[in-house]
Amino acid sequence: MNRFLALVVSTLLAATPGVALAWGNMGHRMVGEAAVRALPADLPAFLRTPQAAKDVGELSREPDRSKHAGRLHDADRDPGHFLDLSDDGTILGGPTLQTLPPTREEYDTALRAVGTDSWKAGYLPYSIVDRWQQLSIDFAYWRVLRAAQADPRFRAHRAWFAADRRRREAQILQDLGELSHFVGDGSQPLHMSVHYNGWGDFPNPAGYTQAKIHAPFEGELVRGVRPADVASRMAPLRVCRCAIERRTADYLAGTGRLVIPLFDLEKAGGIVPGDARGLAFAADQLARGASELRDLVVEAWNTSPERVIGWKPVVARELMAGGSDPFGVLYGSD
Secondary structure, X not given: OOHHHHHHHHHHHHOOOOOOOOOHHHHHHHHHHHHHHOOOOOOOHHHOOHHHHHHXXXXXXXXXXXXXXXXXXXXXXXXXXXXXXXXXXXXXXXXEHHHOOOOHHHHHHHHHOOOOOHHHHOOHHHHHHHHHHHHHHHHHHHHHHHHHHHOHHHHHHHHHHHHHHHHHHHHHHHHHHHHHHHHHHOOOHHHOOOOEOEOOOOOOOOOOOOOOOHHHHHHHHHHHOOHHHHHHHOOOOOOOOOOHHHHHHHHXXXXXXXHHHHHHHHHOOOOOOOOHHHHHHHHHHHHHHXXXXXXXXXXXXXXXXXXXXXXXXXXXXXXXXXXOOOHHHHHOOO
């Protein structure tokens, strides 16, 4: 039985009444909704509505809800939800978070050199970076479409610009929901460790549990967390203006450092449903995921004018300036 299937089976056995995967339905909803509600006022208005927050919360669950679509679908996508960090900080003896190759192909090559691969080790960092890059270019298209729709010189194509902007807004919500899911996964310590469901077959001098704690922690316990608990714990906005790869690695490394504290908490009896210590730990991590998601959305918005879009490709900023009708670039002249 592969790693993700084992988690699914243990979750199905442990969860009542629903199925809890990753953070579970409630956890992923809270991350997505809290992040959108905390977006600053300079982001597009369509994204800062109560309905948008609800939509992103629901769409945050889609990468889990799509499971069982088929063998090819699941086998390729399931490892995108986790990363098996070893106790020495490497990914199963391969690269570290700080030395991740720029592409999944190179990452898989590095892992195969030490006798494993990205399907066994997981590739969560690449899931986050991929969805963030998509969101950034979504924003680039939206900026250009909004500018073109408002420019009286381009009225001949105004109806198309308006329709395509609406399509892009729906796409942004979908892509933001997917980004929310994987950022949320990255705030769950058991998604960042070889000790993902009990300590496992590793040296264990502290006597940590071998019980399957993954589902009870992120499902049953989290059902006691209130959305207000998450919102009140969110950190202030932090825009690092750094490479998305670096920011993602730092974020996931911070989660990885909480694996031992989580096992210590379990050892002290703190992750049973209703325990105040476990509820606080889970709320802190959900808030950390929501804070990071909000920040990444802002970073995607800020970088979007420099994205290359359309055919033939043009920097979005140049089209936003309105020098010429962007219809040919956006509609496609090929």
